[in-house]
Amino acid sequence: MSYAEVNGINLYYEIHGSGKPVILLHGGLGSGEMFTPMLPAFTADHQVILPDLQGHGRTADIDRPISLPEMARDVAALIDHLGLVKPHVVGFSLGAGVALRLAIAAPEKVGRLVSGSAGIRRSAFFPELLEQQAQVNGAAAEFMKDTPMYELYQRVAPRPEDFPRLLDKIGASMQQDYDLTEEIRGLRVPTMIVGADADMVPASHWTEVFALLDGGRRDGGWDRSGRPKGGHALAIIPGTTHYDILDSPLFAPIALSFLTQD
Known part of the structure; x- marks a missing residue:
C-alpha cells in the first residue's frame, strides 16, 4: 500500500503478486477493493496494481473536475512512476472509460486492454439511465447512507465528509457529452470489449464497438485469418447486469484468457 505524487494528485495504489503487470481500474464510487474477490485469479501469474482514482477510495480529491482524460493521465504518470513496461489494463465502468482514454492517448504505455461495461458514447445509454444520472449530486448523499458505496467511502476515504462533493463531481x-467512435476505430492497443447481456446500454452496442475494431465483419475462417487484424475480441457475459458483472465467475477467466494471448 503506497501513494505516488503524479500529475498533481497523491494517488493511492496497492501492488499484489508478481509477474507481468496488470492494472485494474475500478468503477465509479468504488475503489480497488472492487477486485478483491478475483485477485487470486489475477495474481496467480501477474503483478496486480490497484489504484484508487481521483476522489475515490483512499485517494483524496483535488481541485479539478472528475475528468476521464485527466484520470487517464494520472494512470499514465503512475505507469512511469513505477517503471512499468506496457502493463495490461483492465477497467470496469468508470475505470474502463479511463482505460480506453489511456489506450487512445498513450498506446505505447499499454500492452493489452480489457474494457468492461463502458459505452463509447453518452447517447448509447438507455434514456431512463440518462434521466437518473441527471439526479446525481451532493444532495443525494443522505439517501445513499445505507449503500455499499457510502460505507466504503466512510471507511477508507481520507476526508469522509467529501462524499457529497464526489457526488457533485461524478454527476x-x-x-x-462524448463520442469516442473515431478514436475507437483507430485504436492500436489489442482490446477486448466486455459487457453484461443486460447492461446500461443495449447489447447491440458491444457488437457495434467490436465492429469499429474490425470485428464481426466477416467469417473468421478455419485459419482465423478473418479475425480483427488488431487482435481485438468481444465477450458478452450471460446472466449479468452492470451492477453484478464483476461478481460473475466468468469475468476473471475471460479477461485473463485475452491478456495471456501471444
Whole structure:
C-alpha cells in the first residue's frame, strides 16, 4: 500500500503478486477493493496494481473536475512512476472509460486492454439511465447512507465528509457529452470489449464497438485469418447486469484468457 505524487494528485495504489503487470481500474464510487474477490485469479501469474482514482477510495480529491482524460493521465504518470513496461489494463465502468482514454492517448504505455461495461458514447445509454444520472449530486448523499458505496467511502476515504462533493463531481462528469467512435476505430492497443447481456446500454452496442475494431465483419475462417487484424475480441457475459458483472465467475477467466494471448 503506497501513494505516488503524479500529475498533481497523491494517488493511492496497492501492488499484489508478481509477474507481468496488470492494472485494474475500478468503477465509479468504488475503489480497488472492487477486485478483491478475483485477485487470486489475477495474481496467480501477474503483478496486480490497484489504484484508487481521483476522489475515490483512499485517494483524496483535488481541485479539478472528475475528468476521464485527466484520470487517464494520472494512470499514465503512475505507469512511469513505477517503471512499468506496457502493463495490461483492465477497467470496469468508470475505470474502463479511463482505460480506453489511456489506450487512445498513450498506446505505447499499454500492452493489452480489457474494457468492461463502458459505452463509447453518452447517447448509447438507455434514456431512463440518462434521466437518473441527471439526479446525481451532493444532495443525494443522505439517501445513499445505507449503500455499499457510502460505507466504503466512510471507511477508507481520507476526508469522509467529501462524499457529497464526489457526488457533485461524478454527476457533472456524467452530464458531459462524448463520442469516442473515431478514436475507437483507430485504436492500436489489442482490446477486448466486455459487457453484461443486460447492461446500461443495449447489447447491440458491444457488437457495434467490436465492429469499429474490425470485428464481426466477416467469417473468421478455419485459419482465423478473418479475425480483427488488431487482435481485438468481444465477450458478452450471460446472466449479468452492470451492477453484478464483476461478481460473475466468468469475468476473471475471460479477461485473463485475452491478456495471456501471444
